[in-house]
Amino acid sequence: MAETGAGTPGGWARDHRIVRRVAANDHAPTGSGEWPASVPAVDQLLREGLDLAPGVTFLVGENGSGKSTLVEAVAMAFGLSPEGGSTGARHSTRSTESDLWRWLRLDRSLGGSRWGFFLRAESMHSFYTYLEENPGKRDPRFHEMSHGESFLEVLRTRFDSPGLYCLDEPEAALSFSAQIALVGTLHDLAAGGAQVLCATHSPLLVALPGARILEVGPWGMREAAWEDLELVQHWRRYLDAPMRYLRHVLDDV
Template sequence: MVRVAEREDSELDHGSWPATIPAVAQLLRDGLDLAPGVTLLVGENGSGKSTLVEAIAMAYGLSPEGGTTHSVHRTRPSESPLASALRLTRGLGAGRWGFFLRAETMHGWYTHLEENPGSNPFEPRFHEMSHGESFLAVLQHRFDSPGFYCLDEPEAALSFSATLALVGTLHDLARMGGQVLCATHSPVLAALPGATLLEVGEWGYREATWEELDLVQHWRAYLADPQRYLRHVID
């Protein structure tokens, strides 16, 4: 179990971004208990999903640009000040290992690995793979032990079948005692059995079932009748 709450000595301005995002305001006000297993944040662009995942990953000690607790690197700082205002409380006996998978900055982490090679001679050369292939290789080589895993829209690089493989990986992590926090737009990921779903929006965040998610309802309606949506965006 990981509890996320605002630090008592926080100097974050609650009247400015990102504290004005409803989901962030709720976190600062009420805190957030991350259930054992997988917690998925689902919502529209701009709802605060990635801001929460980024800040929680950084508060845990992970690089804002992705990687493990042992490979902190940074190219161009762009993160919000939220992380410095948060305190994470972990259960007794919990390990410190973690990984942050962030779709848009993973190439920077690949470069970091090439410049700072580890002791694993079987580690693949991620830069020599396609975007999707490298993500699948990361899942195979790095998502293999209990720890705290943060993922920001990992489906961005993955096909349908590869997203199903990610579902299997996250399920296995939860079974071995790992804890996962993931922001996603994917109804495939959101269907992960046993996952806690938090729908993020103008209300903040609230627990929901898969069937209740706006994401799922929109995809179902679109696949049933694409023209119902497309006639509004195509002349």
């Protein structure tokens, strides 16, 4: 999964990616079958490494495929809190993260930004509490907003600088129109030199032009075009004829 051009003479010197490559370090239990190395996508990462694209990379797959585990591990290896937030945030409620981040090495560009932000839907409530206990000049009272409004405010106040942005299912709190706004934000971040690694179930988000899409599943990770994703094909068929799917879970129809 190497990016073309990176290995040409002087290629690294011209490479402005904040994180060029994610690979296993000497502590990785490659081939041991130990979780999470037993997950096909994680095993592939530890064996082959992953060259991160400039701009936006999406990880798409079913629950349990490993996409969130991968995003979490990259965020933590970069130095971000497992419960979300920007560089320097150190709040913690209950440790649930895997050891994968301890097994990773991030190859960074010289002089690249050290700033990052990890947004994960499942822990944003505790992150808002942390912000209220450690207020900044630009922070509103997130707990007084709706879930979706607070997410949009985080986008407005935090997603405005070159850096590494790790997002775990950000669409969870967002309406259709808010997801469209997020697509615009991701586009602007990439245009400004940021890198984004995003795990998502949203066919709307992964339609972002120019994004790299990795489909995650029993095969590991594979590059895919938007129109070829199982996710997109299922949504198309469902919207065309919902009962094609619902008849399998509804007993009285």
